Amino acid sequence: MKYAFQYAYDAGIYTSSFSISNTKMVEDTLAISLEEALELYSKYRDDFIQRLKNDERPTLAIWKDVGDAEFPIYSETLLDLDWRVDLKFSNGSFYQTTQTKIIEPI
Secondary structure, rough: EEEHHHHHHHHOEOOOOOOOOOEEEEEEEOOOOOHHHHHHHHHHHHHHHHHHHOOOOEEEEEEEOOOOOOOOOOOOOEEEHHHHHOEEOOOEEEEOOOOOOOOOOO
């Protein structure tokens, strides 16, 4: 099975009256081994945490079973860290806050 690794962040400006995106792709691989993908995660983990703390909108993914082609098939992730899901880092671990709608009886 082959994997792909992607890591990017947004160095843009975001205020209540002005926003401009400036996405920086740090690493984007074609099909690689799981060992290589995990090495890249280890390489960029601390950088990702710092950018998350600095509100630089980081995203990091290890894609699973991407095939052997020059153009990976992105369908399932082994690891998906994304600032958009209210991602937090605390006590050495990543946490995601989720919302659950509770339907009240009428």
